[in-house]
Amino acid sequence: MSSILDWNPDLVLDNPVMDATHVEFVALLNAVGAAPPDALYEALATFVEHTAQHFAEEERWMRESRFPPLGCHQNQHRMVLDVAREVLARVAQGETHLGEPLATAIAEWFGEHVAMMDAVLKQYMEMQGYQPVMGDDEALGEACGAEACASRH
Numbered sequence: 001m002s003s004i005l006d007w008n009p010d011l012v013l014d015n016p017v018m019d020a021t022h023v024e025f026v027a028l029l030n031a032v033g034a035a036p037p038d039a040l041y042e043a044l045a046t047f048v049e050h051t052a053q054h055f056a057e058e059e060r061w062m063r064e065s066r067f068p069p070l071g072c073h074q075n076q077h078r079m080v081l082d083v084a085r086e087v088l089a090r091v092a093q094g095e096t097h098l099g100e101p102l103a104t105a106i107a108e109w110f111g112e113h114v115a116m117m118d119a120v121l122k123q124y125m126e127m128q129g130y131q132p133v134m135g136d137d138e139a140l141g142e143a144c145g146a147e148a149c150a151s152r153h
Contacts, residue, residue, distance in 0.1 A: 004033035004100075005107035011114050013122045017132045021054050022114065029110070033103030037096035044091055044099060048084050055081065057135060062121065065130040073117050080106060 007026050013019055028047040035043040055077035062070040087095075087102045125132060 003030045004103045005029055005110065010111060013114065013118060015122050015125075015132065017134065018058075018118060018122060021057065022118075024050060025054055025110070029103050029106055033100050033107075035099055040096050040099045041088070041091050044084070044088050044102075048081070048088055051084065052081060057132070058118070058121065060135055061125060061130070061132045065125050065128045067121060067124055069120075073121065076109075076113060076117060080109065 005026050007023060011019075011022055011026070013022070028043070028050050031043045032040070032047050059070070059074055059077065061067070062073060067073070084102065084106070087098045090098055
């Protein structure tokens, strides 16, 4: 079975912390796209959990580095998480046909998001001398919602 999104040089930001998170994001997105109906809920729940933490980390970096377009970047994150959570709820009700279309749509969005939004964030953090690191789990739980990130803590 083919991947929804292959890791490729266009996704590399040359920032080890950001790239590692993005590699995991792509792998989990592909797991959603490839999941059979009986495994879709678990794959999608894992993806949503990771994505909530991923976005919370980036948003913390933006706040700490005083990134001017925080609101725009954050709105994109919120939109993707809202849609993924809605699909998760619908999959829980038996609408298992929604996994692959969701994964495909997010894959299309992600390439553009990395190229435009995350690349600018990476450059800005470098200009500010800010080094992103993975945060403490308690703060992340507050940022991304204790339920969404519960198993990360």
